[in-house]
Amino acid sequence: MAMTNPMQFINQVRSEVAKVAWPTRREVMLTTMMVFVMAALTATFFFLVDLVIKLGLTWILSSFH
Numbered sequence: 483m484a485m486t487n488p489m490q491f492i493n494q495v496r497s498e499v500a501k502v503a504w505p506t507r508r509e510v511m512l513t514t515m516m517v518f519v520m521a522a523l524t525a526t527f528f529f530l531v532d533l534v535i536k537l538g539l540t541w542i543l544s545s546f547h
Contacts, residue, residue, distance in 0.1 A: 505513075
């Protein structure tokens with residue numbers, strides 16, 4: 483493996499970083515809010531599924547008692 487000159491490496495890194503399409507502040511805020519909304523919806527969905535399963539099992543088990 484060939485060793486790269488440290489200055490050449492730094493120049494290559496700067497060149498690659500310049501190619502990155504950085505998101506705007508608005509895009510970051512929007513995607514962050516979407517993550518929170520989707521996490522809340524997912525948590526609500528699984529809470530309701532868990533509640534239905536619990537009620538169903540309670541009803542089934544109470545009928546045997």
